[in-house]
Amino acid sequence: VNHSYYFVVHCTIPTVTPTDDFDPEQDCNRLHEAMDGLGTNERPIIRIMTRRSTNQRQILKQQYEDMFGDNLVEKLQSELRGDFESTIMQIMDRPVVYDAKQLRKAMIGPGTNDEILIEILCSRSNEKINQIRLVYHELFDRGLADDLRDETSGDFKHLLMAVTLGERDELFDVDEGQAEADAQAIFDAGENRWFGTDEDEFTKVLATRSYLQLRWIFNKYEEIAGNSIEDAIDSETSGNLQTAYRAIVAMAKDHHAYYAQKLHDAMRGIGTDEDALTRHIVGRSEIDLADIKDKYEEMFGNDLYEDISSECSGDYKRLLLSILRE
Numbered sequence: 152v153n154h155s156y157y158f159v160v161h162c163t164i165p166t167v168t169p170t171d172d173f174d175p176e177q178d179c180n181r182l183h184e185a186m187d188g189l190g191t192n193e194r195p196i197i198r199i200m201t202r203r204s205t206n207q208r209q210i211l212k213q214q215y216e217d218m219f220g221d222n223l224v225e226k227l228q229s230e231l232r233g234d235f236e237s238t239i240m241q242i243m244d245r246p247v248v249y250d251a252k253q254l255r256k257a258m259i260g261p262g263t264n265d266e267i268l269i270e271i272l273c274s275r276s277n278e279k280i281n282q283i284r285l286v287y288h289e290l291f292d293r294g295l296a297d298d299l300r301d302e303t304s305g306d307f308k309h310l311l312m313a314v315t316l317g318e319r320d321e322l323f324d325v326d327e328g329q330a331e332a333d334a335q336a337i338f339d340a341g342e343n344r345w346f347g348t349d350e351d352e353f354t355k356v357l358a359t360r361s362y363l364q365l366r367w368i369f370n371k372y373e374e375i376a377g378n379s380i381e382d383a384i385d386s387e388t389s390g391n392l393q394t395a396y397r398a399i400v401a402m403a404k405d406h407h408a409y410y411a412q413k414l415h416d417a418m419r420g421i422g423t424d425e426d427a428l429t430r431h432i433v434g435r436s437e438i439d440l441a442d443i444k445d446k447y448e449e450m451f452g453n454d455l456y457e458d459i460s461s462e463c464s465g466d467y468k469r470l471l472l473s474i475l476r477e
Contacts, residue, residue: 163439166476169204175214178203181212184217191230193466201473204437208243228303232466234425241433246277251287253430254295258302265391266394267357268303270430272314273398274406280317306350307392313358320361330364334371340386342376346385357399365403410435411447414455428459428471436474444475 178199185370200208215223224243232240241249257264275283287295296466299311333356358369369380376383385397401409410431417427428443433442447455459471 164441165202165384165437167204167474169207169271170202171205173203175210176218178211179215179218182215182223186226186230191467193231193235196239197466197470197473200239201470205245207236212243221246234466235470236427238470240431240469241267241429246434247286248281248435250275250283251290254283254287255291257300257326261415263302265394266309268299268311268428269391269395269398272311273395274402274409276457277317277319277321280315284317297334305376305392307390307395309351310354310358310392310395313354319359322361323363325364327365329351330367331371333360333368334375336384337372337380338375341383343346350388350392353384353388353396362403365400369400369404387405406438407442408450409444409451414443414447415451418458423462425427425463425467428463432471432474440475
């Protein structure tokens with residue numbers, strides 16, 4: 152049975168939007184004044200950068216160079232320090248450029264940061280994956296798939312190679328018969344198997360089915376197996392493969408909850424993971440950060456704005472809160 156579903160499209164709510172009265176010349180003069188002379192006045196930098204969209208910030212880069220003969224990003228980098236500087240650097244990049252840089256950074260040097268690879272490759276749309284692949288090649292003159300092949304191994308590598316092809320079905324169609332067949336195939340490849348697990352079956356389904364179709368598959372799986380898909384993944388896999396499968400399941404079920412959990416994890420325990428905090432706050436700011444903020448409060452009973460306010464300090468805190476908006 153094939154069902155086509157026509158949704159009332161839920162408009163996601165960003166916290167950063169293009170400013171209507173955008174005046175690049177005035178912005179550049181203010182930025183120049185903020186960085187001119189001894190010391191730097193961070194407040195105008197925060198105010199301008201968190202109230203302009205990515206596209207508007209790209210215009211500012213060109214305008215600044217035309218007016219002052221300086222590269223705006225290099226100027227900011229030389230004037231700023233610490234987490235504040237790294238967050239401004241992320242803000243100044245287009246999201247796909249930032250993703251490509253993060254992927255490269257995750258694979259340079261000894262060891263690989265699997266968490267970053269999972270977070271980016273298992274959560275982006277086909278269009279974004281394809282753009283990231285192109286940008287990665289432009290920036291580093293090397294292939295993303297080649298680097299992943301060299302830096303990862305086993306079933307985890309097979310999964311990342313599959314998602315990097317950017318071939319996930321993105322139609323708003325549900326095929327109920329196929330959902331049942333996929334759920335049965337996963338059950339037979341894992342919990343219903345006498346010995347071992349056929350990870351290829353899990354990967355095929357999780358890397359190529361649409362998120363809507365996956366939700367149906369997960370429901371069918373529970374009917375067949377008597378437990379959740381998460382239970383199956385936990386009992387049949389381990390390590391980075393398990394983490395990656397769980398990330399895809401979480402994205403398919405409720406991507407706002409996925410990011411709310413990531414933000415909560417970044418602030419839990421001793422110390423704060425500023426890199427993760429920055430990545431998610433900036434990365435979702437022009438997409439659905441307001442929705443994630445609501446989901447965070449629903450899941451954890453705390454206000455995200457207040458949690459960041461108590462976890463962070465100084466200009467870095469002011470910058471994140473300005474992106475988040477009260």
